[in-house]
Amino acid sequence: MSNRPHRTSRQSKPYRRPRKDPVRILAFEALRAVDERDAYANLVLPPMLRKAREEGRFEARDAALATELVYGTLRHQGTYDAIIAECVDRPLRDVDPPVLDVLSLGAHQLLGTRIPTHAGVSATVELARVVLGDGRAKFVNAVLRKIAADDLGGWLEKVAPPYDDDPEEHLGIRHAHPRWIVSALWDALGGGSAGMEELLEADNERPEVTLVARPGRVTTDELLQGEAEPGRWSPYAVRLAEGGDPGELEAVREGRAGVQDEGSQLVALALAAAPLEPEEGEGEARDERWLDGCAGPGGKAALLAALAAQRGAVLIAAEKQPHRAGLVRRAVEGNPGPCAVVAADATRPAWRPGVFDRVLVDVPCTGLGALRRRPEARWRRRPEDVPGFAPLQRDLLRQALNAVRVGGVVGYATCSPHPAETRAVVDDLVKETGAELLDARPLLPEMPGLGDGPDVQLWPHLHGTDAMYLALLRRRG
Numbered sequence: 001m002s003n004r005p006h007r008t009s010r011q012s013k014p015y016r017r018p019r020k021d022p023v024r025i026l027a028f029e030a031l032r033a034v035d036e037r038d039a040y041a042n043l044v045l046p047p048m049l050r051k052a053r054e055e056g057r058f059e060a061r062d063a064a065l066a067t068e069l070v071y072g073t074l075r076h077q078g079t080y081d082a083i084i085a086e087c088v089d090r091p092l093r094d095v096d097p098p099v100l101d102v103l104s105l106g107a108h109q110l111l112g113t114r115i116p117t118h119a120g121v122s123a124t125v126e127l128a129r130v131v132l133g134d135g136r137a138k139f140v141n142a143v144l145r146k147i148a149a150d151d152l153g154g155w156l157e158k159v160a161p162p163y164d165d166d167p168e169e170h171l172g173i174r175h176a177h178p179r180w181i182v183s184a185l186w187d188a189l190g191g192g193s194a195g196m197e198e199l200l201e202a203d204n205e206r207p208e209v210t211l212v213a214r215p216g217r218v219t220t221d222e223l224l225q226g227e228a229e230p231g232r233w234s235p236y237a238v239r240l241a242e243g244g245d246p247g248e249l250e251a252v253r254e255g256r257a258g259v260q261d262e263g264s265q266l267v268a269l270a271l272a273a274a275p276l277e278p279e280e281g282e283g284e285a286r287d288e289r290w291l292d293g294c295a296g297p298g299g300k301a302a303l304l305a306a307l308a309a310q311r312g313a314v315l316i317a318a319e320k321q322p323h324r325a326g327l328v329r330r331a332v333e334g335n336p337g338p339c340a341v342v343a344a345d346a347t348r349p350a351w352r353p354g355v356f357d358r359v360l361v362d363v364p365c366t367g368l369g370a371l372r373r374r375p376e377a378r379w380r381r382r383p384e385d386v387p388g389f390a391p392l393q394r395d396l397l398r399q400a401l402n403a404v405r406v407g408g409v410v411g412y413a414t415c416s417p418h419p420a421e422t423r424a425v426v427d428d429l430v431k432e433t434g435a436e437l438l439d440a441r442p443l444l445p446e447m448p449g450l451g452d453g454p455d456v457q458l459w460p461h462l463h464g465t466d467a468m469y470l471a472l473l474r475r476r477g
Contacts, residue, residue, distance in 0.1 A: 018129035018137075022057045024105065027069040028131055031101045034074065034376050041070055042373055073101075073108045075204050075375040079176040080107040082159040087146040099136055102128050106144045111152040121148060167193065175200035180383045181368060188417040188457065195461075202460035207372040209240040211249075212265050212299070215306040216336040217256035223249065232464055233447055234265040236303070255334055260299045263369075263458045263465030264362075267413045268303045270443040270456075271360050274472050277407035285407060291356045292317045293346035293400055294363060296324030298331025301341075304360065309337025316351070318344040347395045349403055359400045362413040363393045363425075369415040369467030372460060386420050393421060397429045397473075404475045409438065412471045417457055422469040426455060430473065438472040 026048055033044045049066060052058035058066070073080070084103050085092050092100065106124035109115045115123075121144045128137035150158075160173040168186070171193070172179045177200055186196055213220045213236045220230060223238040231237020238257075240246060251257040276285035290308050295301040295317035305315040317332060317339065319325040325343040332339045344350045346361065366385050367377050393414070400410045414421050430437055439454040441447075449462040455471040 018134075019126045020130055021123060021127060022052065023062050023066045024069065024123060024127045025130060026052060026058075027066050027073075027105060028098075028101060028127060030066075030070045031073060031105070032098065035097055035101065038380065040374050041074055041376060045070055068113065069105060069108060071206060071375060072112050073104045074379075076108060076112060076176040077104060077376075077379055078178065079156075079159075079173055080104045080111070082173050083107060083111070083147060083155045084143065086155075086159060087143045096136075099128075099132060099140065102132060102140055103143055106140065107147055110144065110148050111155065117148050121145065163193070171196060171200060176204060177371075177378055178381075181378055181381075184368065184386075184418045188419055188422070189459070198461040199459060203371045203378075204375075205372060205460075207261070207460075207466075208242065208464075209244055209246055209259060210262055211238045211240065211246060211252065211257050212236050212260040212303055213238060213251075213257050214255075214302055214335075215310060217306060217334065218251045222251060223257055225249070231262050231265075233444070234262045234269060236269075237262045237265055255302075255331065258299055258302060258331065260303070261370075261373075261466045261468075263415075263463070263468035264300055265303060266444055266458070266465070267362065267411060267468055267470050268300045268307070268360070270440055270470060270472065271358055271409065271411035272304065272307045273443045274358070274409040274411070274438060274440075274474075276357060276409060277474065279406050280477070285357075286405070287311060287357050288313050289356045290315045291351070291359045291400075291403060293359060293361045293396060293403070295319045295328045295341070296321060298328035300360065300362060301328050301339075302331040302335070305332045305335045305337070305339040308339075309335060312337070313357070314338045314340070316356075317341045318346050318350075320345045347392070347399055349399055351403060353402050354405045356404050357408045358411075359404045359408070360411045360413065361396045361400045362415075363389075363396050363421075365389055365393070365414040365416040365421050366418060367415055369417055369458075369469070372466070386418055389421060390425070393425045394428060397425060398433070401429065401433050401435055401473065401475055406475050406477050408475055410435070410473045410475065412473065414469050415466055417459070417467040417469060422457065422471075423455065426471040426473070434476050435473040436476055438474055440470055440472045443472075 030045050033039045034041055049063045109120035125137055125141045128140040156174055160170050163170040168179050168182045172182045189195055211223055213223055220238050227241035229239045246252045246259050276287055278285040290313055292301045292304055296319040301317040308315045317328050319328050322343045325341055329341045366381050371378050397412050404410050412426055437454050440456045441450045441453045450456050458465045458468045
C-alpha cells in the first residue's frame with residue numbers, strides 16, 4: 001500500500017486578492033468618520049470627494065454614487081438596523097461598528113437603490129474583504145444573502161408593528177426616525193397620519209441646493225444659469241438643478257451669493273420687514289441699528305447686512321465662538337454698507353440695553369428641522385438634549401428683548417419644530433417681559449400652511465424648506 005497522501009479530484013482555489021472599489025471604500029470611510037468623530041456627513045464628505053476627483057480616482061458619476069451611499073445609509077439607518085437585527089444571531093450592540101457600517105451600506109444597496117442584487121452583495125463583500133478581512137467578510141456575505149431574500153416592503157411588514165397597535169413605532173421604523181422624534185414632530189404638526197407620513201418622507205428626501213443672491217451685490221438673474229430656477233418664496237432665492245455645484249458660480253466664489261435654505265432667507269426677510277413703532281416722543285420710528293446675536297456661520301448675517309445697507313442701517317453681527325466669528329467675517333466681506341462682526345456672547349452683552357431697532361437670535365437647538373441635510377442627527381440626538389438647550393434659548397431671547405429699544409422688534413428663530421424649543425420658549429418670555437407677539441404670517445405672503453399664527457412654523461413637506469420656526473416680538477415699555 002502506498003504511503004503517498006491521497007489526492008482529491010478538486011484542487012484548492014488560489015487566493016484572490018479583493019478588488020478595491022474606491023467609491024465604496026470612500027463611502028465606508030465617511031461613515032466611520034461620522035460614527036467615530038461625531039462628524040457631520042455634509043462636512044466630511046465634500047472634501048473627501050474633492051480629493052478623490054483631484055487625484056483622478058473619481059468621475060462625476062462616482063461622486064454621485066458615493067454621495068447616495070453615504071446619505072442614504074445614514075437616513076435609513078434605523079430601518080436597516082431593524083432588518084439587520086433579524087438576520088444576525090446576536091444583539092446589534094455586539095456587532096462591531098465597522099462591520100455594522102458595511103452591513104448598512106450593503107442593505108442600502110439591496111433595499112434602497114436600483115443596484116442589482118448580485119452586484120450589491122458581491123461589491124459589499126469585496127469591500128468587507130478590504131476593510132474587515134476575509135473572516136468577517138464571510139459573516140457579511142451570510143447576512144446580506146438573508147437580507148436579499150426579500151424587498152424593502154416585505155421586510156417592513158416583518159419588522160414594523162401594525163399602525164393600529166403602535167402608530168409611532170410603525171411610522172418610526174417605516175420612515176427611519178427614532179420614536180421620540182416621531183412623537184415630537186406629531187405634536188408640532190398636529191392632524192392625522194397622512195400629514196405625518198408626508199413630513200417623514202420629506203425628511204428622507206435629498207434637499208435641493210438653494211442659493212441666496214445678496215442684495216446690492218448680485219441679482220437672481222445673474223444666478224439663473226443652465227437649469228437653475230427661481231426660488232418658491234424668497235425673492236432672492238435660486239434653486240440649482242440636481243447635481244449643480246454652487247462652487248462653479250463666480251458669484252458664490254466671490255461671496256456675492258451663498259448657499260442658504262429658503263427657510264433661513266425668509267426668517268431674515270420677515271425680521272427686516274416687521275413694522276417698528278417710534279419711541280415715546282419720537283415722530284418716526286428709528287431704523288438704524290440691527291443686531292444678529294447668534295450670527296455664526298454667517299448666512300443670515302450676510303443677508304441682513306445687505307438689507308440693512310439698502311436702508312442706510314448698520315448690522316452688528318455677534319458670535320460667541322471666535323472661529324465661527326471668522327466665518328461670519330468672510331460671509332459679510334464686501335457688504336455694500338457698514339457691518340461690524342464681534343466675537344461676543346449674546347447672553348453677556350457688550351452693548352448697552354435698548355440700543356438696537358431690530359434683533360435676530362437664531363438660537364442653538366437640536367436641529368430637528370434640518371434632518372434632510374444632517375440625517376445622522378436623528379440618531380445622534382436624545383430626548384434629554386431638548387431640555388438641555390432650554391436655559392440658553394430663554395436667556396438669549398431675554399437678552400435680545402433687553403437689547404432692542406421700546407417699539408423695536410426681536411426675531412426668535414430656531415431650526416427645530418419641537419414645541420419645547422419654539423412656542424414654549426416664546427410664551428415664557430412674553431409672560432416674563434410683557435413683549436407683544438406680532439403676527440409673522442403677513443410678512444411671508446402667499447405661503448400656504450402657516451397655521452393659526454401669530455408665530456410661523458415652516459415644513460419640508462409643505463414649503464420645501466427646512467423646518468424653521470419664527471416668532472416676532474415687539475418690546476413694550
